[in-house]
């Protein structure tokens with residue numbers, strides 16, 4: 038080899054030639070352009086102080102790839118109606134960074150904003166109450182009172198009472214005392230955390246709620262008093278005082294708390310959902326079948342000056358979603374129903390209080406009719422001014438739609454446009470108008486403003502205006518690539534109708550087909566399969582799928598029978614038939630587009646995660662000549678192995694045995710059960726697989742533990758099938774962190790010179806409760822004053838999880854400050870993982 042050339046040879050990652058590396062570089066650049074498109078997580082509308090128009094805040098997120106996290110920020114806008122029936126949104130010039138904020142909840146009047154910051158370590162949880170101009174109050178709740186406030190969208194619940202004096206919320210209960218020991222053996226009495234020459238035992242193992250809840254303590258109910266000390270005249274409350282709500286069984290996990298409508302009584306009720314741990318906590322993420330009940334608990338009324346003049350009831354009933362179809366059948370998700378409880382105005386609640394059905398479970402819908410309710414949450418204020426119409430989003434076959442529901446008459450209307458195949462999602466209400474987003478697989482989201490066409494004549498038609506916004510702006514390249522695409526929703530007739538036990542199971546299912554507009558020769562096809570199996574691929578914009586279609590792949594996104602949004606009978610046709618009915622539906626959908634000449638049959642690939650990975654691996658085994666490649670994220674490959682390790686062993690029973698699965702479920706599967714599971718699994722067909730397959734595996738996945746994917750991938754390798762595994766050591770089932778390893782390994786010396794520290798910061802240091810430091814990942818993170826007092830304390834950046842050793846001593850600093858010798862704090866970031 039010519040040594041002069043050898044010196045200039047570019048180092049390439051293993052297995053890459055130069056051309057491939059260039060292609061990777063340009064594809065990853067394009068992927069970043071797609072990934073950078075922002076999404077709206079939440080929105081709130083407030084009355085304008087001037088009384089004219091309104092103001093809205095949008096909580097937006099954008100992936101922060103370097104930090105392996107989401108960046109969160111808030112953008113405000115003022116909304117004014119124009120004389121020509123148009124609406125004008127005047128956006129603030131820049132958003133405000135919200136990193137470190139776990140939850141924001143406006144008060145009912147809109148005059149206060151609660152901001153909660155959960156700690157990453159053992160520090161207190163911070164509650165801040167903001168007015169329009171400043172921070173009004175700040176409370177720091179120590180770990181001895183409770184741990185992090187739940188912000189998971191499941192147990193999560195934060196509710197201001199009507200006079201804004203109390204905030205009820207769900208947080209992790211405090212850690213129980215652990216037995217402690219010293220050189221004499223067991224120490225009697227509770228030992229302090231940092232007592233030297235002693236150590237703590239593990240204590241009893243406690244069951245958790247599975248995937249996503251590892252290390253989380255039981256969710257419990259608390260209330261915080263948020264009024265001025267001076268306006269208090271009721272003993273148990275002090276400003277900033279937290280009470281654990283009494284009268285709730287210790288074993289109950291609580292969530293989704295709200296204050297009931299105020300009643301003319303000294304007591305107020307908190308209404309919440311309670312999940313029992315009996316016989317044990319099975320995984321709850323994506324699992325609506327975990328039995329739960331609504332509870333009401335009396336809370337002694339705190340009386341403030343404000344409360345006396347403001348006891349007008351502002352609500353007459355409680356409306357709730359039920360997942361009874363899911364609980365009864367044992368499937369993890371199914372068709373919802375909606376119910377109403379008329380709340381007794383005298384506060385005399387009894388256990389026989391009537392529950393009124395508003396929307397029942399729809400078993401089978403006629404063509405084009407309402408297929409049933411599929412809605413996992415409500416807006417915090419979903420009501421129109423008539424007090425009985427609520428606005429919500431729900432799945433309607435492959436689309437998400439906006440519904441208006443009259444909770445007195447039960448009338449359900451689809452009010453978002455029905456003709457385009459776009460998906461719609463309601464964000465918030467502006468009085469009797471709706472702020473929503475609408476998108477398609479090839480159209481980035483667009484904000485829409487919905488108005489009732491003619492309120493006076495009580496017609497129910499809605500008019501939707503386009504709102505221009507900076508939020509979904511994307512690069513010119515992305516816009517141009519998307520403009521060359523088209524999509525449609527295809528109806529796929531069921532093949533073996535005679536095998537169908539119900540009418541709903543015989544109805545056609547759907548596939549979303551995305552392709553290039555100029556289709557001289559059909560593009561290679563990617564078949565995309567959702568998991569669950571009872572979830573759905575919506576016709577909304579997906580950054581990763583839009584990226585794939587922009588690269589020149591057609592997409593066939595199949596909503597096989599069993600998907601949400603198609604009625605209960607179609608959904609219930611799948612349990613017991615996984616690995617056959619769903620596999621055949623996908624093959625039918627592929628044949629359908631091949632017969633129409635839309636795809637090249639020799640260039641078909643398939644991808645899917647979880648149950649979608651189950652289908653992917655089944656398909657490459659059962660139809661080995663159909664697919665040229667496959668990709669599977671945390672796939673279910675061997676149910677007989679998964680049942681012993683997953684957080685949802687009951688899922689294995691229900692999906693592979695059908696309705697009988699719920700009754701025969703046991704923690705000790707028999708040999709017969711294991712044989713049955715094996716017979717339903719992709720691993721049964723492994724000897725037929727030919728397609729090169731990539732596996733993306735999360736090592737911390739509790740749902741479909743990594744061992745199952747590894748076993749299958751190794752078995753493929755053993756058979757000479759081209760196989761690639763990418764393991765994400767710190768990631769869980771969903772694999773949402775882009776980087777395979779979130780620990781930064783560089784040793785970074787951040788010792789700063791005095792010039793790097795803002796003098797203003799230095800001067801107010803003594804008054805600060807927490808100090809903000811820039812992490813090398815670009816995010817700011819806070820170190821509390823307590824942490825700073827201890828030299829060499831290790832803190833962790835909440836964004837990138839880098840460990841930071843703070844070598845700094847506050848007393849030292851104070852001394853030097855008084856001697857006018859301002860030596861800057863020394864900081865050093867190291868990887869201690």
Ligand SMILES: CC(=O)N[C@@H](C)C(=O)N[C@@H](C)C(=O)O
Nearest residue numbers: 323369568569570646647648
């Ligand atoms: C209920 C459940 O989690 N099932 C898994 C096997 C699954 O398919 N999960 C879906 C939701 C996923 O995409 O991860």
